[in-house]
Structures are given as structure tokens and as C-alpha cells.
């Protein structure tokens with residue numbers, strides 16, 4: 648009987664964990680980009696849908712260097728947080744050991760370059776393409 652109760656509790660805990668995703672890793676609208684101290688993003692291309700809000704999570708939890716996720720020009724609505732750099736429509740900064748995110752809705756199909764705006768980082772390879780379909 649005790650074994651049955653323990654198994655039931657384990658089953659219910661597993662159900663609860665499965666029902667509450669920590670972040671939308673596998674959801675089409677959520678994309679995780681890992682930045683590394685070797686000046687690289689782990690993702691070179693992200694596909695998103697025109698008119699659908701997207702969340703970009705910039706993961707620098709294993710790094711010690713500051714990075715950014717930046718898009719210079721792209722037709723977009725509702726950028727949160729808003730870019731604090733007038734030259735960029737999307738711009739978030741993540742310190743080493745941290746993770747941050749931005750949400751926005753692309754409003755026109757096309758391919759748009761994203762990059763790290765820390766001097767030298769884009770030239771070293773911290774670039775990618777956001778494809779809006």
C-alpha cells in the first residue's frame with residue numbers, strides 16, 4: 648500500500664512538472680540563443696512568422712563576457728523592452744552569467760541580420776539571420 652502511495656505521488660509530481668514549462672523552448676514563438684565567450688551564437692538562423700509575436704531569449708549563463716542581441720533594421724511592432732539605442736530597432740544586453748529576453752512582432756517577410764553590437768564581436772562571428780515568413 649505504501650509503495651502504491653509513493654508511486655501515485657511521483658506520478659502526480661511528474662504530471663505537474665510536465666504541465667508547467669519553464670520557458671517556451673519548443674514553442675515556435677520562443678527561441679533560445681546561447682552566447683558564448685568564444686564570441687559565437689549557437690544559432691545562425693531563426694525562422695519566425697510575419698505578424699506573430701516572437702520571444703528571443705539570450706542565454707549567457709555560462710559566459711563571462713557581455714553580449715547583445717541586436718537588429719538594426721526590420722519592420723516591427725511592439726518591441727519589449729524597447730531599444731535604448733536609436734540606431735537599432737531591437738537591442739538587448741546580457742551580462743555574463745545572466746539571461747535576458749525580448750519580444751517583438753515582425754510585420755514584413757524577409758531576412759534580417761541579427762548580431763552582437765559589442766565592438767569586434769560581430770566581426771568575430773556573432774551574427775545570424777532572422778527569417779520572417
Ligand SMILES: [Cu+2]
Nearest residue numbers: 714763765768
Ligand atoms: Cu558579443
